[in-house]
Amino acid sequence: MTFSIVGRSADGQSLGIAVASKFLAVGAAVPAAEAGVGALATQALANLAYRPQGLALLRTGTAAADVVAGLTAADPGRAERQLGVVGPAGPGATYTGAECFAWAGGVAGDGYAIQGNILAGQAVVTEMERAWLAAPALPLARRLHAALAAGDAAGGDRRGRQSAALFVVRRGAGYGGLSDVEVDLRVDDDPDPVTRIGALLSLWELYFGKPDPATLLPLEGPLADEVREHLAALGHTDLAAWAGVENLEERLVDGAIDPLVLSHLRTAAG
Incomplete structure (x- = not known):
């Protein structure tokens, strides 16, 4: 029901998630991130306990692949889960349970993990990865959105469109320098949520971006x-x-x- 990308900036300082789904308020369920620690997306039959548990493991320095292995091994419902994790360094990791609805799958590499279920096809994930790899110089929020938009253009969630979210953390990058939450944007119910999130990101850049x-x-x-x-x-x-x-x-x-x-x-x- 969802496609997402979890990613890390080229300088390693920002971590974030972009996600879209035919699901009300997907941003309330899927993403979790902590500056300097890591980021994750839990989806399909989402296990929201993965969010605090995954961040706790990442705080100990556990690698993304080991976080995925640990969370899923302890979960009797893992066959219906999907999970993506990125730490402050090294490759990301993705997991798709055997009972997730087709098309379901993912791909991961250095600093990113991409995953989706009930998709129009594998091209959704392929195009997301292509867009991510093509734009290493973009700020993380823009790079995540570019990947999400590529997945949406490739068909996205085959049931349709409803919500999207973009969440990025970086130490001291929040409003007034008093928070680590750099970007926290959600479109909870809209016929074209990925486009709408892009428009909101442009407004965020105007109001809260730092002058050059x-x-x-x-x-x-x-x-x-x-x-x-x-x-x-x-x-x-x-x-x-x-x-x-x-x-x-x-x-x-x-x-x-x-x-x-x-x-x-x-x-x-x-």
Whole structure:
């Protein structure tokens, strides 16, 4: 009923999961991750106990394949389970029980595990892996979504579409630097959830992405005058106050302005 990818960023610091299914609110059941520890997806007849148990094993330094072996060996319902695990280093691991509904299967490699059941066919997993391997330079959230979108385009869940989720962790990467949850997006009930998750990710990048130092514009001269004029037109005298109203405070930099913030300001001021 579900296809997912569990992955690790190229620098090893981010871990995450992307998942889609003909199932209500799949993000509430499948993904689990902890920064610096690992990530996993439990699906098919999902065993939600795999989530805390798997993370506990990963905290001890247990390799992904051994986590999969340990969880499934202790589970009398393993024939109907599916599981993908990635640790902070090394290859990922995937498991498909013999009684999962066809098509069911998975593939794993260095830093990733891909799996699905009740799929349109093996091409779903094949295309997900192809998309993952083709984009090593992308931020993890974008790379995971690219793989999920490739699986969706290849037919995805053969019963149809309903929900999707994207969950990424990285130490200190959450809002204000006070959380390890970098991205936590869910579409619980939608006719095109993978596309919708992609749109939400674009909004996340606008509101919570960090500005690129190479693109920052010095807030001086004519540009500073323009910014003041736009702020005045919107009833503000302070850029930080306006950015707070617009939820763009994560993109503020002293003495400069992010081009994305400037574009948003120009649009808002008309």
